Amino acid sequence: xxxxxxxxxxxxxxxxxxxxxxxxxxxxxxxxxxxxxxxxxxxxxxxxxxxxxxxxxxxxxxxxxxxxxxxxxxxxxxxxxxxxxxxxxxxxxxxxxxxxxxxxxxxxxxxxxxxxxxxxxxxxxxxxxxxxxxxxxxxxxxxxxxxxxxxxxxxxxxxxxxxxxxxxxxxxxxxxxxxxxxxxxxxxxxxxxxxxxxxxxxxxxxxxxxxxxxxxxxxxxxxxxxxxxxxxxxxxxxxxxxxxxxxxxxxxxxxxxxxxxxxxxxxxxxxxxxxxxxxxxxxxxxxxxxxxxxxxxxxxxxxxxxxxxxxxxxxxxxxxxxxxxxxxxxxxxxxxxxxxxxxxxxxxxxxxxx
Numbered sequence: 001x002x003x004x005x006x007x008x009x010x011x012x013x014x015x016x017x018x019x020x021x022x023x024x025x026x027x028x029x030x031x032x033x034x035x036x037x038x039x040x041x042x043x044x045x046x047x048x049x050x051x052x053x054x055x056x057x058x059x060x061x062x063x064x065x066x067x068x069x070x071x072x073x074x075x076x077x078x079x080x081x082x083x084x085x086x087x088x089x090x091x092x093x094x095x096x097x098x099x100x101x102x103x104x105x106x107x108x109x110x111x112x113x114x115x116x117x118x119x120x121x122x123x124x125x126x127x128x129x130x131x132x133x134x135x136x137x138x139x140x141x142x143x144x145x146x147x148x149x150x151x152x153x154x155x156x157x158x159x160x161x162x163x164x165x166x167x168x169x170x171x172x173x174x175x176x177x178x179x180x181x182x183x184x185x186x187x188x189x190x191x192x193x194x195x196x197x198x199x200x201x202x203x204x205x206x207x208x209x210x211x212x213x214x215x216x217x218x219x220x221x222x223x224x225x226x227x228x229x230x231x232x233x234x235x236x237x238x239x240x241x242x243x244x245x246x247x248x249x250x251x252x253x254x255x256x257x258x259x260x261x262x263x264x265x266x267x268x269x270x271x272x273x274x275x276x277x278x279x280x281x282x283x284x285x286x287x288x289x290x291x292x293x294x295x296x297x298x299x300x301x302x303x304x305x306x307x308x309x310x311x312x313x314x315x316x317x318x319x320x321x322x323x324x325x326x327x328x329x330x331x332x333x334x335x336x337x338x339x340x341x342x343x344x345x346x347x348x349x350x351x352x353x354x
Contacts, residue, residue, distance in 0.1 A: 071217045074174045076354040077137060078220065078247055079281060083306055084314025085348040086112030086139065088286065093131040093138065102319060105329050107339040111351050112137045112176075114286070114316045119144035119152075120160065123167035132173050137351045139176040139222070139285075139316065143188075144203075149180065149195040153202035161207055165214040174218050174351075178250050178285060179204060181224035184234045192231070197238035204241045220247045224285045227253035227270045229260060236270070237277050248313065249274055250285030254326075255298040257290050263305025284315035288326035295330065296337035303341035314347070 087110040092098040103109040113131040117124065117140050131138040147157055168175060183200050186193040190200070204223075211219060223246040225236055240246075251274075253266050260266040271282060284306065289298035306312045317338075319327045328338040342348075 069172060071169070071215065072172050072174055074218060074220055077174055077351060079313070080349055080354040082345075082349040083312075083347045084112045084137070084283065084316075085110050085342065086114060086136075086283075086314060086316035087319055088114035088116075088316055089319040093127050093134065093136070096130060096134050099134055099136070102328075105335055105339070106342045108342045108348050109134075110136055111348050112139055112314065112316060114139040114141060116141045116143060119146045119157075123164045123171070125167060125171050128171060128173065128175055132351075135351060137174060137176060137220075140178070141181050141224070142177055142179045144180055144190050149190050149199040149203040153199060153206050155206065158210060161210045162214055165211040165216040168211070168218055169214055169216040172218060174220065176220040176222050176248070178222040178224040179207060181250070181285070182226040182252055183239055184225045184228070184236060185231055192234055200239050201241050205245055208241070208245045221245065222248045222250040222283065222285060223280075224250035224252055225270065225274075227251060227266060228273060229253070229266070229269065236273050240277055243278055243280060246278070246280055248283045249278065249280050250283045252286040253284070254287055254318070255289040255294075255302070257292050257294060261294065261298065261301070263301050263308075267305070279311075282309075282312045284312065286318050287315055288318040288320075289334070291325040291330040291334070295334040299328070299334060299337040300341055303344065303347070307344065307346050 085106075085108055087099070087102055089098050089102055092102075093113050093115060099110060099113065113134070113136040115127060115138070119142065128138040128140075144152060151157070152161075180188075180190045180200060180203070182188060183191055183195070185191050189195075208221060211217075223239075223241065225239065228234065228236065251267055251270055253270070255261065255266065267282075267284070274282075284302070287302060289295045289302070302315060306315055317326075317328065321327055321330075329335045
């Protein structure tokens with residue numbers, strides 16, 4: 001994520017477990033979500049609903065019936081009535097203390113927590129459950145530092161991907177995942193200097209298909225380009241995997257003192273370009289404002305910009321002192337502005353009862 005003109009911070013890592021199954025009233029295959037059942041997942045779902053199981057005739061007579069656990073239905077989380085009030089901050093969700101501290105500063109508990117996981121890390125269920133138990137949707141930025149997009153798309157890490165997907169399925173709680181974020185920039189090894197749009201799309205689709213084959217339908221898939229302002233010659237459409245493979249468009253863009261100073265100028269060109277090929281809703285997947293006199297105005301502009309657009313689901317504030325002090329508490333005026341804006345009832349909700 002470029003924070004004009006700074007380079008992006010590297011990730012952290014996270015996730016945990018919890019068992020919350022919601023009865024599905026219909027198939028997870030719907031126009032509002034891209035989750036797909038594998039044949040085995042469909043069979044399991046049909047049995048749980050009391051419908052005939054076509055695979056029953058192939059099962060040995062002596063085999064014990066499977067215990068059915070329905071997959072968590074993420075659809076209510078895809079387009080909630082209120083805006084997500086998200087954050088990424090040091091030490092969370094490994095511990096909830098940083099979340100409590102942020103909530104005290106902001107005057108409201110975050111309901112979405114972003115953290116970073118390196119390619120090759122297992123699905124860290126402890127962190128995922130910490131976030132969910134706190135009352136926040138876990139949001140993982142999955143960073144493929146150890147493998148090229150070409151290798152991933154060719155199936156070189158399928159064993160790893162399947163194990164990850166099975167862990168997500170076994171945990172059976174919702175999680176948002178953004179793979180290879182900011183792919184339209186050149187600052188990451190999966191970006192424009194070392195990978196092509198075709199390789200990105202192939203890798204994305206391949207990962208999604210493996211998850212679908214494993215029946216890991218608890219994922220909200222977040223496609224996260226950087227704002228186009230610093231890379232105007234890189235078109236986004238060639239990177240688009242298609243509506244069947246994406247639930248949210250997670251735009252990454254920061255208010256920096258030397259860059260755009262309004263929601264429209266920072267995010268507008270990117271959103272306009274994306275609206276030419278998809279109607280999927282936006283999430284401001286990473287943002288913050290550089291410390292300085294303009295920060296309180298930036299904060300107000302962000303909140304008001306999100307509230308003004310029905311197709312924007314909320315924002316995730318990058319609350320780190322890294323390269324510059326992005327934290328809401330970088331100064332008393334900034335913290336007051338954030339707390340004032342966070343009071344709006346349109347922000348924040350119970351993710352377990354959206």
